[in-house]
Each structure stands twice: as structure tokens, then as C-alpha cells.
Amino acid sequence: MAQSDEAVHRTPFELVGGATIVRQVVDRFYDLMDSEPAYTALRAVHAADLTPMRASLAGFLNAWLGGPRDWFVEHPGVCVMSAHTRIAINRETSDQWTDAMRRAIQESPIDPELGAKMAEALAGMAQGMIKRSAAAA
Numbered sequence: 001m002a003q004s005d006e007a008v009h010r011t012p013f014e015l016v017g018g019a020t021i022v023r024q025v026v027d028r029f030y031d032l033m034d035s036e037p038a039y040t041a042l043r044a045v046h047a048a049d050l051t052p053m054r055a056s057l058a059g060f061l062n063a064w065l066g067g068p069r070d071w072f073v074e075h076p077g078v079c080v081m082s083a084h085t086r087i088a089i090n091r092e093t094s095d096q097w098t099d100a101m102r103r104a105i106q107e108s109p110i111d112p113e114l115g116a117k118m119a120e121a122l123a124g125m126a127q128g129m130i131k132r133s134a135a136a137a
Ligand code: HEM
Pocket: 042, 045, 046, 047, 048, 053, 056, 057, 060, 080, 083, 084, 087, 088, 089, 090, 093, 094, 095, 097, 098, 122, 123, 125, 126, 129
């Protein structure tokens, strides 16, 4: 089915439902990480209090999807890849991040086709964060 002109000109941020839906995905992502044994290794590398991370990841995703760019104003000169250089990310924690995010997106009201594209792009980024020395872990 052809996309309407309106859909073509809307940003992914608008198409997912804006900041409310982005925050819903982020909250579900951290709730899953915080509660499910499948994400124990990923949880272990995070600080005890996930509150600042909920705000930061939501802000980053808003901007990444073409919405408000506040996160980049608040983090001048920071790219999300370089923000992870000091974190020991291995295949296990990268895969857990990707899996929890895919689930959080799937459980949200985001259109499944758009959600799958988002999850795929984020999976590629999470894979790119794996440290060479830890890649085999
Ligand atoms: C596409 C993938 C990812 C995105 C978009 C992302 C996004 C973010 C953002 C926005 C921050 C906050 C930076 C700040 O406020 O200064 C952050 C911090 C962090 N990320 Fe990621 N991240 C990703 C993948 C991962 C993976 C695979 C791991 C696995 C270990 C990870 C672990 C962490 C940790 C430990 C922190 C610091 C949190 C804390 O202080 O508790 N991230 N990430």
C-alpha cells in the first residue's frame, strides 16, 4: 500500500506517537532490565538508580527519531557511541540490551513495521559498542 503524503513528511518521532510513547518504551525497557533474570548481566553494569537513565535514554531517542534535540544540547559534543567507550560491553550485554529494547518496542503501540526498523537500527548500534577484547565473551 502506498504511503500517504502526510506519512512521508512526518518524522519517525511523530509516527511513533511522540515523547509519550518514547518514554513508555524506555520505561518498559528499564522495567524489563530491572526485573527479568534474562537481563541480569546487563542490569549489573548499570547504576542502582535507573531514574537518570530513563530520562537520558528517552531524550536521546527523541532526538534520534527526529524529535526535540534537547539531549544533544544537554550533552554537547557527546555521541551515544562515545558515551559507551568506558563501559565494558560484551556480546552478552549487547544482545540483552537489543532483546529488551525489541520487546519494549513490540509491546508498545508503535506500528510493527516501523518498530521493527527501529529495533534493527538500535541492534546495529548496540553491536557496534561491543569492545574488541570482549567480543568473544
Ligand atoms: C543502541 C544502543 C544503546 C543506546 C542508544 C544507549 C543509550 C544510552 C544513553 C543515552 C546513556 C546515557 C548517557 C548519559 O546520560 O550520559 C547510556 C548510558 C549507559 N549505557 Fe547505553 N545505550 C545503548 C547500548 C548499551 C549497551 C549494549 C550497554 C551494555 C552494557 C549499555 C550500557 C550503558 C551503561 C552501563 C550506561 C551508564 C548508565 C549508568 O550510569 O547507570 N548501553 N546509554
